[in-house]
Amino acid sequence: MKAGVITFHSAHNFGASLQTWALQKVLKNYKIDASVINYHPSIIDDLYDPLSGKSGLKKELARLNLKRTNPRSLIRFNNYTNFIKNSFNLLGDYSTYKELEAGNVDLDAYIVGSDQVWNSEHIGGFDPAYFLNFAKPGALKIAYAASLGKDYILPIYHDKIRESLETFTSISIREKSGKAAVKQLTSNSVSIVLDPTLLLPREDYEEIKTVPDIKEKYIFVYMMEHNPDVVTFANRVSKMTGLPIIQRRPNKLFKNEIGTCYTSAPGDFLGLIENAEYVITNSFHGTVFSIVYETPFVSMLHSNTGSRTIDLLNTLNLESHLLYNIEDFTDFEKFEIKNVEKLRSRVLELRRASLLFLEDALRLSDKYKQVDCPTNISRNECYGCFACKEICPTNAITMIKDAEGFYYPVVDEDRCTDCGACAKACIRRDNHIIDYQEEYPKVYSVMNKEEEVRMKSSSGAIFPELARYVIDEKKGYVVGVKFDENMKAVASIANNMEDLKAFYGSKYVKSEFDGIFPQIKQLLKDGHTVLYSGLPCECAGLRSYLRKDYDNLIICEIVCHAAPSPKILEQYMEYLKKKFGSKVKNITFRDKEKGWLIHKATMVIEFENGKELRINARRNNYFRAFLNDFIARPSCNKCEYTFTNRVGDVTIGDFWGIRDIDPDMFDDKGVSLLTINNEKGSKVWNNVKDRFTYKTSDMTSAFTKNHIAASPFRLERLEIFDKLDETPIDDLLLGYNDLKQQETNES
Known part of the structure; x- marks a missing residue:
């Protein structure tokens, strides 16, 4: 699959560069041929190019002048330009929408996001590029973590945006605060997902991170918008701790300042946050990477885009790190991440959900593949009921187990006569649900x-x-x-x-x-x-x-x-055989010796050597995975x-x-x-x-306590089946046994 991302990749700030790199990295991790569509309109480029608007001799003269008067601006520009060229798989070179449209960019999937790609102030009102109007007909059109930068969309752009959004195959945005505004303009569902920078574990950033050559401990102040309160607060913290400050801006702002990252490349930014004693920031991505590297931090809100930081910290239960008024600061506990394990668990949970959105949007899951049978249903719809196989008059259909241990129909094209019997028998076509007569049920x-x-x-x-x-x-x-x-x-x-x-x-x-x-x-x-x-x-x-x-x-x-996987039970039986030295001859999953209710039920395992194992069924690793819907057939x-x-x-x-x-x-x-x-x-x-x-x-x-709807999809299911043949089965299921994990955490 070929997929292209269109975003603010050419913006020369750490957040824009790193979110682009992260999304490209995630796509590559999925073995996708990923590129960054090199659309760099002047409304973005002119903000960062110190030689903007100049050409020929005038440009060279301006360059020479900058080398003399402000060499750091050229160094910064060159560092970012090199990062963009070396770190992104750039596709094309388009400075106007007309050029982009004429470029006939041919991809299987087009992805817009992340960053404030739907903020009309940033894109000059309405730019069809960021609403994928140039995409090839029939391709996937995906918004991943697109941001409005606010909680509304100007009415003047509603009609154009509504028309564009209706052609999207999947839509997600980054902030909860913007969901209502987007949902108002589309009949498609709108999901909330993580910024791409949070989709990767910190280990993945080792590829681009550089370690700063700084011998002493320091406070890193990352201030996107100049705020006197940030300066006052950082000076106070520096005085209280005796630690010097490294900051982002080119001119000295702080009393005890030892350096600036003004000319640094994005990899340097990562190293500065990881190695800081404290981070003080009013930047969304300054907050994000403080979380990624678990560095003690305080967030002071940006006046225009603070809502995204509030959304993020509330979602991660880190709202205590917000400092609205510097007079409210009393001690350094405000910096400390108090429960790192809980934070990691929450980030992982949200990461799973966001990656699942992306997998679904890109149609990566097996569930989007058609069964190899003329029933013309997808794998996640197939119950494995055998009706198609048994009814086939030419025995052209065989039921074959997949890697998860579930049966799916496979047709022999040489035997198939296209009679349509299998399609008629498919219970997705006719579910045979009873039409109750009077007095029933x-x-x-x-x-x-x-x-x-x-x-x-x-x-x-x-x-x-x-x-x-x-x-x-x-x-x-x-x-x-x-x-x-x-x-x-x-x-x-x-x-x-x-x-x-x-x-x-x-x-x-x-x-x-x-x-x-x-x-x-x-x-x-x-x-x-x-x-x-x-x-x-x-x-x-x-x-x-x-x-x-x-x-x-x-x-x-x-x-x-x-309906759990037979393969998982088979591996579990083999585990029991090896552990107890005898083949299992019978299992009673819910013996009533201690009671009928689930929390009382006993699981009785009988072995051929006459031994018998009696355990709490509800806490058993296999039974718990079943109860939590971690090992069920996709059709469930x-x-x-x-x-x-x-x-x-x-x-x-x-x-x-x-x-x-x-x-x-x-x-x-x-x-x-x-x-x-x-x-x-x-x-x-x-x-x-x-x-x-x-x-x-x-x-x-x-049905008060029985299913009144289909079993919910659990993200843990993806992980279990992904690891199924690589991890010993009991160890694997133990890792997802919430009751035993709770016992471990409490002990």
Whole structure:
């Protein structure tokens, strides 16, 4: 992919240069062919070029004069010019928008930002370059951390900006204070992201950082806008500490001043902040790099652009570093970053979110890739329900595991006849969600009267009685999930109560059910009653594959939290085998010996050598990753089968929250929620309800503590799967176990 950034890269100040370098570096880290579009209009260049407006002999004479009268201005100009040439992958050379437009810049993605690229005062009103009007049709148009420099957009520019923003594929800005003004002019979503300089860890800046040759300790005063209060305060701090001052401006301002960075290149600026004892600044990027290098600092606001510093410090819980009135300064604690670990954690959290925006904007994630199948859906939409594979009349589709351990369809082009059967079967096209008839759904809280049976089940033990009814009374078959001899969760078929026991209990992993749909269809065609139990997407897949309803089919849908990666469970099983010297033969994720509630549940791991491990399930590294949605299939973040969107004849699950909703139904041994979704479900329930204690409920109560929306996407998921094959699995999951990390921090 080729991507170009357009920003104030030619501005000769540390912030403009470093934010450009940082964004280019981030793009290169993603293996993108990144460039900086070399658009440098005179409204920017004239501010910094000491020879602006001169040419030929007049320019040479002016240069000679400057060498004599103000040599530092030429040194500064040359240092910045060299940094720009050597550090940026410059694309083209355009000093006017007309030249840029005529340049036909051909890229896959165009990115505007960061810096105040949408500040009308800086860009001369409305400059179409900074709204990507020159971009190639069909390419990605992205605003990354664009800044208004204020909280409004002048009405005179609304129409032009509105027209431009509607063509963007992704929009983000840097300050919360500007979001309302931008959102007013676009129907696109507007995100808040970090300045590019905060997207990189400090280690990445080693590439350009230089260490100042200064032997003594010092205070670094970085003053963008001259402010007498900054001067007074810095002099006071210098006197109190006995430390001299290094500052930005060319002329001496401070009583105990030993140097200036007026002619320094951006790398020198980094070294000056890192090695300072204290930083006093009214600059946004002076504040940013004090945070990056964790240098004690105080921020005094710039009169025009102070809002961005306030937003940043509030976001990082560092607002105590703001000094509004120098008379309020009482001691040096105001400089100190009191909880560095908490700051690092917060920066990392915001960095993850900002990088995720950029990944999504650039369509880097696998989720934007199409599945290799004529269903024409993206990978993040694919449930892996097998319907397309099983229905293909030419066996052209194979389900293949990806690097995360999830199955996706892959088509053999030589066998494919483009019949369209797979597309018709895709449950993203037809989700088979039940259109409730009058009086449905009926909702109950349910407990099996046989306590022994209930104690062996995950919740209130509805499934065993449904299965008993089908096997004993209907002489039929039950489809469920069991662990095979290799501890893989696989769909299987049972026609007796002894084999059925392997289906008891939640498996908390995406199961394998290749070939099970055709077997079910044959049983149904042969006249047998079949009870199918599975996750909602799997139930929908079966309905789609069968293409019609069968009177002798009962679909029991299980309320789903999310479907974890089989690969992660497989690696976890191997870890347990090595640690305990024996192969795992069974796992009960939620044994009720100490209670039904999650925080009481015991995870029981049985080994072939007869040993048994009993641990707190909620604190287990694997179980915790599952609960936190760190290891789920991508489609779980776009699941349609939540709350009232049911697909089974009956739906069963844990009735979480029943202790508060109906204390009389709670004994800490398990309560199920049951929804009867249609007449078939009612008939089945009427045949088994005498085996239960139950009460009528409602959907709102039943889903108080169950998912009413798709599982949220967690940024930690990206990191876990990125490290999956490089880090030992228990160490990897431990690193994201929030409960154990909390214990470590408290100890």
